[in-house]
Amino acid sequence: MEVIDTLYSVTLQDCPAEVPDRARAHAESRYAKALEQALGGAEQVAAALDALAALEGAAEADISKPDLDLAARWAKACKAAQQAGFRDLGEADGMYFEVRLT
Numbered sequence: 001m002e003v004i005d006t007l008y009s010v011t012l013q014d015c016p017a018e019v020p021d022r023a024r025a026h027a028e029s030r031y032a033k034a035l036e037q038a039l040g041g042a043e044q045v046a047a048a049l050d051a052l053a054a055l056e057g058a059a060e061a062d063i064s065k066p067d068l069d070l071a072a073r074w075a076k077a078c079k080a081a082q083q084a085g086f087r088d089l090g091e092a093d094g095m096y097f098e099v100r101l102t
Helices: 021-039 042-055 065-086
Strands: 008-013 096-101
Touching: 008 021, 008 042, 021 042, 021 065, 021 096, 042 065, 042 096, 065 096
Parallel strands: none
Antiparallel strands: 008 096
16 A cells, blocks of 8 residues: 655535545545646645645734735635536535645
8 A cells, every 4th residue: 555645635524425435535636636736736735724824813914915925826726626626526515625734
């Protein structure tokens, strides 16, 4: 068995029980690939997650222009990743993808 080190994980949340595990795994994989493509790779996804987590709760005056640019890139990347992830799942009411550092 091959062990793959990951920097982050993607989990489809609030997924109905009738969605097969294989379809769920494919959706998570499509989401991760689209996120990496938009941001430039797994390392950049992890770095963005780390930087955005550090900004949580920061005062508006403490947020720099590069931080705002990163947040905008992240939002755009997540939108593209959602489209890719939900592509073959049909109705996506209530489902969402959670991305976390590992």
